[in-house]
Amino acid sequence: MIRFLLSRLLQGILVILAVITITFALSRLLPGGPIQSEKNASPEAIAAQRAYLGLDKPWYVQLGLQIAHYVTLDLPESFHFKGRGVDEIIASGFPVSAAVGLTALMIALGLGVPLGAYAAMRPNTLEDRATMLAATLGICTPSMILGPVIAMLLGLKLRWFNASGWYEASDVVMPALTLGLIYSAQIARLTRGGLRETLALEFVRTARAKGASEASVVFLHALKLACLPVLNFLGPAAAGLLTGSIIVEAVFQLPGLGQFFIASAINRDMNLAIAISVFYASLIVLFNLLVDLVQAWLNPRIRLHA
Amino acid sequence: MQAAWRRFGRHRLNAAALGFLILLIVMCVFGPLVSPYAQDAQNLELKAVDASSAHWLGTDTLGRDMLTRILHGGRVSLAVGLLATLVAACIGVAYGLISGLAGGRVDAAMMRVVDILYAFPFINFVILLMVVFGRQFWLIFVAIGAVEWLTMARVVRGQVLALKNLEFVTAAKASGASFGHIVRKHLLPNVIGPVIIYTSLTVPGVMLLEATLSFLGLGIQPPNASWGVLLGDGSQVMQTYPWLLLYPGLFFICTLLALNILGDGLRDAFDPKSTAQE
Numbered sequence: 001m002i003r004f005l006l007s008r009l010l011q012g013i014l015v016i017l018a019v020i021t022i023t024f025a026l027s028r029l030l031p032g033g034p035i036q037s038e039k040n041a042s043p044e045a046i047a048a049q050r051a052y053l054g055l056d057k058p059w060y061v062q063l064g065l066q067i068a069h070y071v072t073l074d075l076p077e078s079f080h081f082k083g084r085g086v087d088e089i090i091a092s093g094f095p096v097s098a099a100v101g102l103t104a105l106m107i108a109l110g111l112g113v114p115l116g117a118y119a120a121m122r123p124n125t126l127e128d129r130a131t132m133l134a135a136t137l138g139i140c141t142p143s144m145i146l147g148p149v150i151a152m153l154l155g156l157k158l159r160w161f162n163a164s165g166w167y168e169a170s171d172v173v174m175p176a177l178t179l180g181l182i183y184s185a186q187i188a189r190l191t192r193g194g195l196r197e198t199l200a201l202e203f204v205r206t207a208r209a210k211g212a213s214e215a216s217v218v219f220l221h222a223l224k225l226a227c228l229p230v231l232n233f234l235g236p237a238a239a240g241l242l243t244g245s246i247i248v249e250a251v252f253q254l255p256g257l258g259q260f261f262i263a264s265a266i267n268r269d270m271n272l273a274i275a276i277s278v279f280y281a282s283l284i285v286l287f288n289l290l291v292d293l294v295q296a297w298l299n300p301r302i303r304l305h306a
Numbered sequence: 307m308q309a310a311w312r313r314f315g316r317h318r319l320n321a322a323a324l325g326f327l328i329l330l331i332v333m334c335v336f337g338p339l340v341s342p343y344a345q346d347a348q349n350l351e352l353k354a355v356d357a358s359s360a361h362w363l364g365t366d367t368l369g370r371d372m373l374t375r376i377l378h379g380g381r382v383s384l385a386v387g388l389l390a391t392l393v394a395a396c397i398g399v400a401y402g403l404i405s406g407l408a409g410g411r412v413d414a415a416m417m418r419v420v421d422i423l424y425a426f427p428f429i430n431f432v433i434l435l436m437v438v439f440g441r442q443f444w445l446i447f448v449a450i451g452a453v454e455w456l457t458m459a460r461v462v463r464g465q466v467l468a469l470k471n472l473e474f475v476t477a478a479k480a481s482g483a484s485f486g487h488i489v490r491k492h493l494l495p496n497v498i499g500p501v502i503i504y505t506s507l508t509v510p511g512v513m514l515l516e517a518t519l520s521f522l523g524l525g526i527q528p529p530n531a532s533w534g535v536l537l538g539d540g541s542q543v544m545q546t547y548p549w550l551l552l553y554p555g556l557f558f559i560c561t562l563l564a565l566n567i568l569g570d571g572l573r574d575a576f577d578p579k580s581t582a583q584e
Contacts, residue, residue, distance in 0.1 A: 145537060149551075247522070
């Protein structure tokens with residue numbers, strides 16, 4: 001177990017080092033660099049600004065400094081949002097993304113698992129087919145279509161919510177609904193598949209033979225194992241949900257992390273681009289680890305190996 | 307192989323999806339040629355009108371014929387979807403093949419690299435890449451292809467590992483077959499089934515990624531159109547002209563649906579053990 005955690009920690013550190021290096025390399029290739037976006041600057045002012053940002057140093061020194069920022073956890077300032085540390089910006093964007101993502105996750109699980117179970121308990125009936133067709137349709141509806149449609153129906157026609165922006169607590173509903181519906185379709189399909197497979201196993205037959213009711217067979221005995229494919233999907237998906245879908249943030253004009261990342265790329269803000277990429281990568285690593293641990297706990301046959 | 311294709315064709319839904327895709331491709335290839343309108347021809351007197359006999363799917367806010375633009379955008383979206391998937395499939399098959407054949411430490415190291423890549427925030431890299439290199443068309447293939455090969459590599463490697471110790475491969479080795487001969491005649495043909503299945507399941511994901519980039523203004527650049535560009539334009543004026551979002555949206559959703567049904571159908575047909583079909 002300790003060996004497993006250690007190897008995962010090492011892998012995580014490798015991921016983050018690689019992410020810093022790649023983002024750094026890509027940002028350095030950005031045409032213009034961070035300074036040229038400012039107009040009418042004198043050559044001296046540009047040189048002073050470059051020196052202040054450390055851009056006059058050779059690339060390997062710059063890369064070393066970037067890595068040092070993350071080793072010492074002393075994060076740099078944003079190039080573009082002057083005077084604001086990148087950690088401050090992440091701390092302002094992440095709660096928005098996370099609020100939407102968590103709500104979406106609850107909608108996705110609350111809708112997807114029961115629907116998948118409903119379909120799995122009546123294989124090849126009309127209800128099963130209809131549910132799965134609806135789920136496939138859900139997977140094929142991109143957020144850039146569903147989002148505006150939801151905004152139009154609930155926001156502009158029914159006037160239940162603000163059509164866009166981030167002003168009151170209820171602004172979380174429409175973006176979360178958009179993401180939640182799409183993910184619930186995926187989860188419903190995985191739940192059905194997992195349950196069909198599990199219900200064919202022998203321990204389920206034993207439970208039935210004992211005289212357990214169908215509901216207790218499904219929900220007490222089978223669902224635990226059937227969750228495995230859902231969990232496998234949920235690791236990367238949860239990280240994606242928490243950090244927010246860039247599209248949904250653009251559609252509903254939310255000041256989330258995704259919007260800050262796009263701004264950092266367009267403004268040639270290397271420090272911010274690296275920081276957000278590292279933050280994303282850390283979350284992905286963390287969620288993958290959590291999924292592995294929960295899977296091992298749910299299914300004792302899975303061994304954690306380094 | 308033939309039995310699998312028969313199994314595939316037996317389902318009406320699969321046949322319908324395949325028929326729809328063929329029809330769509332024909333329409334996208336030939337539609338813009340026979341259309342009386344050029345995809346970027348503006349008619350400022352007929353701005354944003356809904357469907358009519360002259361403009362079957364209406365016009366956009368610059369008076370351009372929507373049907374022509376949708377079909378033209380479909381060309382771009384489908385081309386990106388197919389070509390980028392091809393790039394991803396080639397990288398994935400080569401990587402998986404080498405990893406599986408090499409075995410041992412090389413294999414372990416190569417798969418560890420894949421594990422690490424799985425944790426990358428690829429969408430960030432792709433966005434940076436598109437900003438860096440000025441949103442060039444060919445770059446979209448490379449960027450998307452470079453992202454989507456990971457699972458393909460795992461699938462192929464698993465197949466190769468399972469195959470390479472089977473008796474018929476040992477027999478071929480014993481009878482003096484060269485390494486290249488074994489790969490070409492014995493391994494690749496047996497890997498091709500899963501590769502086809504997984505490729506068909508990758509295309510919709512790739513098309514979504516292209517649409518995401520174009521929607522954000524980082525992919526295909528106007529006046530050129532892809533479905534992502536049209537959806538981005540449409541979502542901005544949806545309050546007043548909802549059809550500008552809905553018509554390209556319907557094309558996009560139907561295409562993704564057909565591709566998914568096709569992928570699921572191929573999986574069920576080639577892998578009868580899978581539980582999706584009982």
